[in-house]
Amino acid sequence: MVTESRSRRAAPLTALYLGFFAAIWFSWPGVNPPLGTVLVVASYLSLLVALIGAIVAFRRSGETASVRDRAASRRYGIIVAIEFAAAGVGAAVLGLTGAGEYISVWVCLVVGAHFFPLVPVLRDRLLYPLGAALCAVAVGGLVAALATDVAADAVVGTGAGFLLFGYAALSLLAARPFGRS
Secondary structure: OOOOOHHHHOHHHHHHHHHHHHHHHHHOOOOOOOHHHHHHHHHHHHHHHHHHHHHHHHHOHHHHHOOOOHHHHHHHHHHHHHHHHHHHHHHHHHHHOOOHHHHHHHHHHHHHHHHHHHHHHHOOOOHHHHHHHHHHHHHHHHHHHHHOOOOHHHHHHHHHHHHHHHHHHHHHHHHOOOOOO
């Protein structure tokens, strides 16, 4: 008998969370059409992936329950709390010092970095390249803002949104929402 990996069983929850956050990232840049239209459509698609992930997760609550254990949940909570605190404090400092245009860069860097300690907790090695790619998007947004007239938000919101959406969509496919698992 082949047993599913923990990350495979958690795939619907991953689709739910990352689909939701992808939609938020797509909403960050305030850009005009045609990119703005693309981001609105991508945001709705992200929310659809999140919704399907939620439906599959709740339909399979017995399967996803085996994903949860106290120690892992505690470590996950600590990592996410540190992520939110670092993002919030950094955003506040940037805002108060007049560098608010770089808040998206900071938040994306923190989000990308938080995936690294989550790898052993969630037992999903693909979070390494996701975290690295998000950190690269943050750096790319900073470079674009400093070297061109392109806003950091446009680069970071778009890049982070598509990375999280792609990962959420792949997680949903791994969950096999329309077939037996």
